[in-house]
Amino acid sequence: MTAHRTLTAEGISLAYGDRIIVDTLDLTVPAGKVTAIVGANACGKSTLLKAMARLLSPKAGQVLLDGKNIHRMPTKQVARDLGLLPQSPIAPEGIAVSDLVSRGRTPHHGPLARWTPADDAAVAEALEATDIVAIADRPVDELSGGQRQRVWIAMALAQQTDVLLLDEPTTFLDVSHQIDVLDLLTDLNHTRGTTIVMVLHDLNLAARYADHLVAMSAGRIFASGEPEHVLTAETVREVFGLDSRVIPDPLTGRPLVLPIGRHHVPAPLDGAAR
Ligand SMILES: Nc1ncnc2c1ncn2[C@@H]1O[C@H](COP(=O)(O)OP(=O)(O)O)[C@@H](O)[C@H]1O
Numbered sequence: 020m021t022a023h024r025t026l027t028a029e030g031i032s033l034a035y036g037d038r039i040i041v042d043t044l045d046l047t048v049p050a051g052k053v054t055a056i057v058g059a060n061a062c063g064k065s066t067l068l069k070a071m072a073r074l075l076s077p078k079a080g081q082v083l084l085d086g087k088n089i090h091r092m093p094t095k096q097v098a099r100d101l102g103l104l105p106q107s108p109i110a111p112e113g114i115a116v117s118d119l120v121s122r123g124r125t126p127h128h129g130p131l132a133r134w135t136p137a138d139d140a141a142v143a144e145a146l147e148a149t150d151i152v153a154i155a156d157r158p159v160d161e162l163s164g165g166q167r168q169r170v171w172i173a174m175a176l177a178q179q180t181d182v183l184l185l186d187e188p189t190t191f192l193d194v195s196h197q198i199d200v201l202d203l204l205t206d207l208n209h210t211r212g213t214t215i216v217m218v219l220h221d222l223n224l225a226a227r228y229a230d231h232l233v234a235m236s237a238g239r240i241f242a243s244g245e246p247e248h249v250l251t252a253e254t255v256r257e258v259f260g261l262d263s264r265v266i267p268d269p270l271t272g273r274p275l276v277l278p279i280g281r282h283h284v285p286a287p288l289d290g291a292a293r
Pocket residue numbers: 035040058059060061062063064065066067
C-alpha cells in the first residue's frame with residue numbers, strides 16, 4: 020500500500036493571460052479513492068487538472084500536496100508523488116514504445132541517472148498491464164490512436180506515483196479497451212491505494228467507476244459527492260444543457276443517463292402531435 024497523499028485546491032483562480040477560466044475554486048481530492056470529473060467542453064476540466072499537477076500556476080489561491088504548496092516544491096519531488104496524463108501528450112519524434120514508457124522512471128533517478136532492476140520491473144509491469152508488450156519495439160508515431168493512448172497510460176503507470184491524474188484516459192479507445200483501462204486504474208487503486216483523479220466524458224462510466232464524482236460547469240464545481248447524489252437529471256440539464264432520464268444501472272445500481280434528443284424519443288403519453 021502506498022501512503023495516502025492529500026491533494027487539495029484552496030480558492031484557486033486560473034487564467035490564460037487576462038481570461039479567467041476558473042474562479043476561486045475549492046477541491047479536496049479524497050485520498051485513496053477514485054474521483055471522476057465531468058463537465059461540458061471548455062468548462063475548465065483540463066485547466067484544473069494542469070493546476071493540480073503543478074503545470075499551471077494559480078493567479079490566486081494554492082494547490083496543496085500533503086499540506087505543502089506544490090508550486091513551491093521542486094519538480095522532481097512532485098513527480099515522484101503525482102503523475103499526470105495530459106489530454107494531448109506529444110511524443111518525441113521516432114521514439115520507441117518501451118523508451119517512452121521508460122521515461123516515466125525519470126523522477127526516481129538521482130543526478131547520476133542510474134537505471135536499476137526496479138526500473139526494469141516497473142516498465143515491464145506497465146507494458147504488461149496495458150497490453151502493449153507486443154508493440155514495445157514499435158515507434159510510437161506509427162501506432163493507432165488507441166494503441167498510443169495505452170502507451171501514455173503505461174508511462175504514467177511506470178512512474179508509480181501515489182496520486183495519478185488522467186485527462187480523458189479513455190479517448191481513442193474502443194469500448195473494451197475503455198473498460199480495460201478503467202478496470203486497470205481500479206486495480207491500482209485497490210491494490211496500491213493509488214489516488215486516482217480522471218476526467219471522463221462518458222457519464223455512465225464515470226458514475227460506475229468513481230467513488231467521488233465532480234460535475235463542473237463554467238469553471239465552477241456544480242455538484243460533487245457520491246455518483247448517486249451528483250448524477251441527476253437536474254445536473255445533466257444544468258451542466259450539459261441536455262434533457263435526460265436517469266435510471267439505476269441494471270448491472271450496478273449506479274446512475275445511468277439516457278439522453279433525450281429531438282429524435283428517437285417515444286411519443287408523448289397523451290398522444291398529442293409534436
Ligand atoms: N493554453 C491555452 N491558452 C488560452 N486559452 C486556453 C488554453 N487552454 C485552454 N484554454 C481555454 O480555457 C477554457 C477551458 O479549457 P479546458 O480547461 O481545456 O476545458 P475542458 O478540458 O473542460 O474542455 C477554454 O475556453 C479554452 O479555450
